[in-house]
Amino acid sequence: MTYRNHLIISAILTLMLVVGYWAYDGSIVTVSASRSEIIRQDADYFLVDARIKEYDVYGKLQYQLESESISHYPHNDNTLLQYPILTNFSDNGQLTVSRSENGKLLSGGKDIELWDNVVVVQSSPSVQQQAYEQKLTMETDFLTISPDEEIADTNRPVLITSDTGETRALGMTAWYQQGKIQLKSRVRGVYEPE
Helix, strand or coil, X not given: CCHHHHHHHHHHHHHHHHHHHHHHHXXXXXXXXXXXXXXXXXXXXXXXXXXXEEECCCCCEEEEEEEXXXXXXXXXXXEEEECCEEEEECCCCCEEEEECCEEEECCCCCCEEEEEEEEEEEEEEECCCCEEEEEEEEEEEEEEEECCCCEEEEEEEEEEEECCEEEXXXXXXXXXXXXXXXXXXXXXXXXXXX
């Protein structure tokens, strides 16, 4: 074999190595027949100064949700709320108002998450004044509420105050209709009898 043939074979092998490296490295772009779906992540609608009312099967107002703005995102079916106020109307006449700086109506539209300075105020009707009398205040930084079931739940620190004292705990589940609160752990309180 002549020197010239060795040189040609060496050049062909080198070229094959370079092309093989590029193909292995992923530098060569291949076009596939399948197209990936593009998912939009921007809001598909928004509302300003919104008020949503939910009625039970008998036509009685069950709860009302107000928010300075509502933005819905179709890619995960979440709805973001700014300064939401959720008012639950119980069968026993009790009124529970939950407010925060931010919130989210979860996918399916039944549960609501509230965060940043969450305050829940429970009031009962006062016969003498024909108004509502504040009975209990709950404060936390995150709360999940099921308005249909009238249940609120958090695993975060919570402060509960009433006329007779205050209680601090880590985590809470509250059943509005029954007037029952279960504190999960690290419970500390001050009770002052009237």
